Amino acid sequence: MTPFDYHAPKTLRSAMRLVQEFGDDAKVLAGGHSLIPSMKLRLAAPSVVIDLGGVAGLKRVTAGNETITIGALATHYAVESHRLLPSKCSLLPETAAEIGDAQVRNRGTVGGSIAHADPAADWPATMLALDAQFDIAGPDGERAVAASDFFVDLFITDLQPGEVLTGIRIATPPENSGGAYVKMRQSASGFALAGVAAQVTLDDAGNCASVAVGVTGVAPAAYRAHAVEDALVGQGIDAVADAAAHAADGVEEFQEDHHASGDYRAHLARVFTQRALSQAIDRAA
Amino acid sequence: MPVSKSVGARIKRREDPRLIQGLAHYVDDIKLPNLLHVAILRSPYAHARINGINTDAAQNLSGVKSVVTGDDVKDVIGGIPCAATDPEGFPGIKVPHHPVLATGKVRFVGEPVAAVAATDAYIAQDALDLIEVDYEPLDAINSAEAAFADGAPIIHEDWDDNMAFTWSIAGGDVDAAFAEADHVVSQRIDHQRLVPNPMETRGVVAQYLPGKDQLNLWSSTQIPHLLRTQISVMLSMAENHVRVIAPEVGGGFGCKLNVYAEEALLGHMAKYLGQPVKWIEGRRENFLHTIHGRDQTGDVELAVKDDGTILGLRYTVSADVGAYYQLLTPAIPTLTGLMLCGSYTFKNVQMNLKAAFTNKMATDAYRGAGRPEATYLIERMIDVVAHDLDLDPLEVRRKNFIGKDAFPYETGTAVAYDSGDYTAALDKALKIADYDALREQQAELREEGRYLGIGFSTYVEICGMGPSAAMPAGGWESSTVRVDPTGKVTVLTGVSPHGQGQETTFAQLIADGLGVDIDDIRIIHGDTDTVQYGIGTFGSRATAVGGTAMVHAMGKVKDKVINIAAHLLESNPQDIVIEDDKYCVRGAPESGLTLGEIAMVAHVGVELPEGTEPGLAESHFFEPPNFTYPFGTHIAVVEVDADTGEVEIQRYIAVDDCGNIINPLIVEGQVHGGIAQGVGQALYEEAIYDESGQMITGSFMDYALPKAHNFPRFELANTVTPSPVNPMGVKGVGEAGTIGSTPAIANAVIDALKPFGVRHIDLPLRPEKLWKLMQET
């Protein structure tokens, strides 16, 4: 790790001021579970580190009847262990529990993971499936961007220089809704070779009124499997297998390494889409 | 040895209190005044010429004390030694000079190029970034096949090809066996390269005391004495002025049975800087520059009769040994050759080995060291024979087993198995597994499209290393047993345990043997200034060889104690017995003497029998007459997910026979850990170098060590067939689990995929491989 100056602002305002002041020389530190490892490998060598850990109000998780909010600095464990989330939106704690290990979940943050946009991270899939809105603070004030517009490419997001992700808002799913996250872990790192988040709302007849499927690990950026969703809306659980076959449709470039080929990842996307949808429908019913 | 009060009991370990409280001292925990921290600059290229190195900027960094390069040390530090280069054993072997810091050329990624000593470990790392090396990259070789290809780049330019050495072994009449065979069953078998990965990486602290001209070297090593000898040679120091200490060592698995560049380099730097130095290996460094295991690829042919009787075996194999030799590199594949016959009666056997230099880290001893290759090969081939001839793999095993009455049994490779009862272990394992029910369950699940597999490994291994005649650097072991005037017992042992628990098992043997409380015994190891010369801990030898040395030394002490007791009790030595930890005349325990009372007499020196030396300490150097041959049956039950190819181990049954057992708790622990490592090889682990010679599995992000949730609860049992090789009847158990488990898992997974016509799959059995095979049919 190369030397750097460390700043620990107490308010978002002063944090933003530091971000503007130091520009590209600075890196924003959340839980540190992406940034610190890259700095240790000297892949990142910022001269200034701005630690958001002390900023008031960024760690809160709330689960209301209308909206769920997750502060960008909330840890994975805060989501995993939240008292109300299992009933309000079980997909969130289920995803959190699949990340890394207990120590990593204690320290790593939801916002940090999303802003880092590792192609094999778990949260992007779930945020896509829940149509999350990301609140972003920047030099020109605040803006919100939908998850589906946020994940652009390998480690690239819609975040612009000088901007900081501050929180996540999710519309609380209705009563007759259910979600599931399933993944295959890369055997060494625990990251997703393929991970699929599904959130389904059923109509009175037990058919899918709405379907959202997010896929991670398969392409350079997590994506919504719209072809699956289109095939399943209006249909029941019997249509899941056929719909899931479209889970990798439209993917132009697959992630590929010695752990798994692109073909295999595409296949896993289909298998886990089927599993996630089946579970989600089961839970919605 | 009869089970008495300590031996045979599940005694909790005496080394644990310091380890569970964070009070142990590993190398990195050693603090010395004025300690400098060393960081090593390593080659980023697999193969390149070094046209120049500029260290000026690094030298000028505040806090940097010194930067050294290969040119600085080439005349003062000798080459890294290899103890297995005897041209009689390896005709025509090429032995390249192996410098501690590269000069002129680098030959693998991670090869040390320069070293920085600084006041702080962070500054030492900063300085590495400031060293400029002018590399001229060359084409790299990442496999034996590539090394032997026409026009391959030459790694060592003293020779005109990359053939490191050849080796062969033959027994019986192989050609006749193949002529007589009804079938020749062939398969190419790959033993992938593995990274040992003890949880503690390597590390060295060196301190030079100019007043005494003494070098103190703390190293995370399995072989403090062998290391001392080699370091003294490399640094041209008198061996009795070098002290090597193996402090607490956090696992080794063979990779610390070696002499490494950093050990000599730090010794040199401590001396010339006049300040103590410390180097602690990072995990990424460990992946690149601590020895690797396995990496053999060969063609196996079995000559087989219609009924499954095996007549002979041929193995033509290439070993990728890396760019240089480490301490035992050439010797490892020879152990494969010795054990090719496994538990089976065929004696016609031939192995022809070609070893290649490649642009990779050296291979050397990794848990099992050559024997896992033999066991995997023969146990896998038994199943291939069963597949090809449509026989039951169990029946093929039983048909070819060496019978229990045949021991001692000389194999086709001329090793003499000491004792065994292979059928008994197999039968016991089958009973625990409820084998018939498992096969029924398998058939039922297949109907549902679920794929259960049952795999066997009926292994035998070679342990208790070993007779000196068969070892590159001595195979004996030593011990001193001394009783202090107050009756406390101190044992000095030449073995160097690093997790195996000899501080406990050795104390158990002494407690029973001398009639003394186990808390009054201390086992000292790992300090060459304290302990007489020894060989170290590896090859499942510590108890079988080191323990035997101690038992003999203890016997000498005991003889003397009994003589003194007889004198004091006015009786004859043959009438003295130990009752309730007292030495007494048989039938008169009330007048007995404790060991302490007798020890005091021995040290006061007044009341001794005539002609008896005062004091109470004896040594013994034990030369084992043979290796030992533990064996057993492992059964794995796995399910392969038809959708994803993922393997779940549902049950794992291991019946091991390691001879007599001193501490069942410790034996279980050794077997558990061994199984986990063998499963790692079967399912997860693989060191991969790409075509440019970069290691693409160089961290825990990409190289998977097994985790807790990868395993079911292991079901363990033993049979006990004492070894006649040592008086305790022990065989050793450090490597059995690793050797037994890899083929059991492989055979189970391949059995699961039998409906898909699968005959063999190379390791590791990654989900994608299995899924693809299931797609093909």
Add this chain to the structure above:
Amino acid sequence: MKIEVTVNGEHQSYDVEPRMLLVHFLREVVGLTGTHVGCETSLCGACSVMLNGDAVKSCTVLAVQADGAEITTIEGLAQNGELHPIQEGFWECHGLQCGFCTPGMIIAAHQLLERNPKPNEADIRRGIEGNLCRCTGYQHIVDAVQYASKKMTR
């Protein structure tokens, strides 16, 4: 930078470089070497300590981030010379061999039992998935955690 921490109940203050990792701070500055370093990638868990009640990998935390925090290391578990039940379990059940992963493993078990005092075997195996052990095959570690769970919930 000046930081104040409470380590194993003792309040202390130090001046540290911002880039110093918490594990190096504990080992080199505070002098508690029971916490080990086994990798650089936050995967092995040997460096686990309790930070404000949460088990964390101290190789992935800056010392300056711990300013104001309460830290418990392996050295702080035994009280008044008496082993913590988890330490006792590791000893009784032979939950360690070389001992290098053990301090981190015990911290992970500590966190697990705080959150789930009566874990089943699968819970334990998942609970320690952030800690690698190359010696034991984990089974005796599972036994050790079960032993501690029984003792602590009795």
